[in-house]
Amino acid sequence: MKKFGSITIVISILHFLEDATLVALGRFTELNFLTLLVGTVIFGALIAWLARQEKIKNWLSTD
Numbered sequence: 001m002k003k004f005g006s007i008t009i010v011i012s013i014l015h016f017l018e019d020a021t022l023v024a025l026g027r028f029t030e031l032n033f034l035t036l037l038v039g040t041v042i043f044g045a046l047i048a049w050l051a052r053q054e055k056i057k058n059w060l061s062t063d
Contacts, residue, residue, distance in 0.1 A: 007060070011047070018043045 022036055050056055 014043075014047065 018040070022039060025036070025039075
């Protein structure tokens with residue numbers, strides 16, 4: 001349960017940075033919806049890939 005807070009903070013920060021980047025890109029460029037959707041999917045894939053890494057699995061499984 002100790003790591004729940006750490007995980008929550010990390011995911012929240014990453015999600016905030018993703019949203020801030022998408023807002024900035026959408027505001028200052030002519031990106032269409034498809035480009036933003038692809039960026040969101042890539043972000044989700046990155047988080048999923050990180051969750052599958054052995055070091056992270058070991059870190060999550062220890063208390």
